[in-house]
Amino acid sequence: MTREARRAPEARVRWFGLWDSYFVICYLVTTGLVFTSAVPQTARLIAIGALTLIVPWYAGIGRPLMLRHESDRRNGFFVGGLFVLFGLATAVDLTSAFALFAIVPMLMMSLAVRPAVVAAVLGNLLPVTMLWLQGGATAPLMLFVLLASLLGIALSVLLGLWIKRVVRQNREHAELIEELRRNREQAARLSHQAGISAERERLAREIHDTLAQSLTSIISLVQAADAEVEGAPAVARKHLALVGRMATESLAEARAFVADRTPASLRESSLAQALRRQADGLAAQTGLLARFAVEGDERPLPMAVNVVLLRAAQEAGTNVRKHADARAVDLVLRYGEGQVGLRVTDDGKGFDATEAERGAAEAGPDGGGSGDEDSGFGLRGMAARVAEIGGVLSVVSRRGAGTAVEVKVPLDGAAERPSGPSAPRPGTAGRLAEAADDGGLG
Numbered sequence: 001m002t003r004e005a006r007r008a009p010e011a012r013v014r015w016f017g018l019w020d021s022y023f024v025i026c027y028l029v030t031t032g033l034v035f036t037s038a039v040p041q042t043a044r045l046i047a048i049g050a051l052t053l054i055v056p057w058y059a060g061i062g063r064p065l066m067l068r069h070e071s072d073r074r075n076g077f078f079v080g081g082l083f084v085l086f087g088l089a090t091a092v093d094l095t096s097a098f099a100l101f102a103i104v105p106m107l108m109m110s111l112a113v114r115p116a117v118v119a120a121v122l123g124n125l126l127p128v129t130m131l132w133l134q135g136g137a138t139a140p141l142m143l144f145v146l147l148a149s150l151l152g153i154a155l156s157v158l159l160g161l162w163i164k165r166v167v168r169q170n171r172e173h174a175e176l177i178e179e180l181r182r183n184r185e186q187a188a189r190l191s192h193q194a195g196i197s198a199e200r201e202r203l204a205r206e207i208h209d210t211l212a213q214s215l216t217s218i219i220s221l222v223q224a225a226d227a228e229v230e231g232a233p234a235v236a237r238k239h240l241a242l243v244g245r246m247a248t249e250s251l252a253e254a255r256a257f258v259a260d261r262t263p264a265s266l267r268e269s270s271l272a273q274a275l276r277r278q279a280d281g282l283a284a285q286t287g288l289l290a291r292f293a294v295e296g297d298e299r300p301l302p303m304a305v306n307v308v309l310l311r312a313a314q315e316a317g318t319n320v321r322k323h324a325d326a327r328a329v330d331l332v333l334r335y336g337e338g339q340v341g342l343r344v345t346d347d348g349k350g351f352d353a354t355e356a357e358r359g360a361a362e363a364g365p366d367g368g369g370s371g372d373e374d375s376g377f378g379l380r381g382m383a384a385r386v387a388e389i390g391g392v393l394s395v396v397s398r399r400g401a402g403t404a405v406e407v408k409v410p411l412d413g414a415a416e417r418p419s420g421p422s423a424p425r426p427g428t429a430g431r432l433a434e435a436a437d438d439g440g441l442g
Contacts (some may be wrong), residue, residue, distance in 0.1 A: 016067060019105065026102035027055060033095045043092040050089035051099055057081055058106060066109040075110050079119060082106060086123065090130050094145075097127040100152055108163040116164075117157055124152040201384075214250035216318070217285050218243050242284055271306045272298055272333055275313055275342075279331050282317045289328040296335030305409050308385045309333070309342045312393070315382045316344035316405045324348025324403060341408040350397045382407075 034047045061078045086103055089096035100123055107119045128145045225239035266274055276292045283290035301309075313331060320329050326348030334341040379395065382405075386393040391409035 016063070019109075020063075022105070023055075023058065023102045026099065027051065030096060030098040030102075033098055034089075034093050037093055037095045039093045039095075047089040047093035047096045050085045050092075051096060054082065054085050054099070054102075057085065062106055062110060066106075071112060079107060079110055083119075083123070083126075087126055087130070090127050091134075094127055094131060100124060100127075104152075104159060105163055108159070113161075113164055120157065121153050124149045204381075211250055214246050216322070218246055218250075221246070221285065246281075266303070266306050266310060270298070271301060271309060274306075274310055275331055275333055278310070278313050278317060279329075282321065282329065286321050288320070288326060290331070291328070292331045292333075294333045294335070298335060301340060301411070302389075304389050305340060305411070308389055308391065308409065309340070309407060311385055312342055312382050312405070312407045313344060319403075319405075320344070320346045320348065323351070326402070338412055339408055339410045341406060343404060343406045345402060345404045347402045350399045350401050350403050352397075352399060 031048050031051055034044055034051070037044060039047075057078070061074065062082070065075055065078060082103060086096070086099060089099065103123055104120045107123065108116045110116070111119060128142070128149045131142065131145050221239045221243045225236040225243070228236040228239065269277075272294050279290040279292040282288060317329070320326055324346045326346035329344065329346040332343045332345075334343065383393045386407055386409070389409055391407055394406050394408075395403065396406075397403035
């Protein structure tokens with residue numbers, strides 16, 4: 001049980017503890033006055049006995065009813081017993097009327113407003129009625145008791161309304177506390193579910209960008225080695241050596257992203273060195289002419305930026321290898337004023353950027369849809385990574401004119417932006433635009 005769930009009943013009990021103390025004081029004062037009154041001793045004992053019986057009557061029946069804030073037949077039974085005991089005490093000793101200071105709050109907390117006011121009025125009229133029934137009272141005494149009863153009625157009504165307001169406010173506070181508890185529990189559940197979903201997305205993206213691509217390359221190299229094992233064993237051994245190296249790198253990458261650490265290729269080298277190795281690996285695996293260049297003054301970057309640019313290069317390289325049917329690919333790392341960019345261009349067959357954008361949107365956040373899986377999830381994953389650090393992804397392509405993938409990241413706020421799974425996600429696969437110039441790659 002949460003702190004708020006325990007606080008509501010505890011607050012009600014503490015609040016009623018004040019009333020308990022007030023009732024005890026009223027009982028002691030009233031019995032003290034009765035004990036010193038001028039009536040015969042037998043009458044005093046009967047009055048004190050009746051007043052004393054009100055204590056267990058309240059504690060055993062009335063108090064639980066007041067704590068529940070509900071009305072049923074037991075409330076009327078409690079009020080009836082209260083009137084009998086109070087009437088008996090008042091009949092034998094008029095001094096017992098001081099018990100009205102305790103009786104009226106009990107009535108107000110036991111009944112609804114209108115019945116409680118009626119009962120309070122009757123209770124205040126009871127002393128003057130008893131005095132009149134007994135007879136022998138002088139006119140001044142009757143007038144004094146009547147005026148005291150009228151004043152008691154007025155005070156009882158005001159006190160009763162105040163008590164009802166306090167009781168209502170306490171009930172509303174208890175309901176608000178309970179609602180707050182339910183809202184916090186719901187928020188905790190939603191946060192837990194969102195965390196699970198975000199972690200699944202992170203793992204899916206990491207697997208797609210590392211293990212899935214590496215396994216695809218390993219399968220291709222093993223098939224190539226199998227085709228050359230008899231005719232060109234040296235070439236087959238070269239392919240198998242690449243397989244071993246890629247498997248080792250993939251194992252290190254898997255351990256890194258499971259532990260949510262820095263990628264192995266960036267742990268002991270700079271981004272430029274990691275991208276150069278990426279270009280060399282692409283050339284060795286596919287036979288493409290892969291060139292890498294650095295423009296501007298190389299400088300240290302936030303690790304979040306390094307990871308995003310490296311993953312973007314890996315994804316772009318995979319797309320070139322699997323879909324572009326290209327002869328050459330260029331990777332350019334550009335250090336500009338207040339920003340860093342990565343541009344990957346190829347001279348392959350290209351694609352329709354409008355169709356790719358529509359396919360990525362149809363794929364939805366879970367990667368489903370009818371489009372190509374890699375072009376959907378791959379572009380969306382790349383766009384999501386770039387958006388996490390405040391960057392912009394653009395893909396420019398035309399059929400038969402190659403493709404250019406460019407990532408631009410501002411450096412002024414990139415280091416402070418969140419880089420975890422809770423960062424905002426883009427709605428589409430990035431900003432895809434058709435080439436505006438006839439040169440194809442721009």
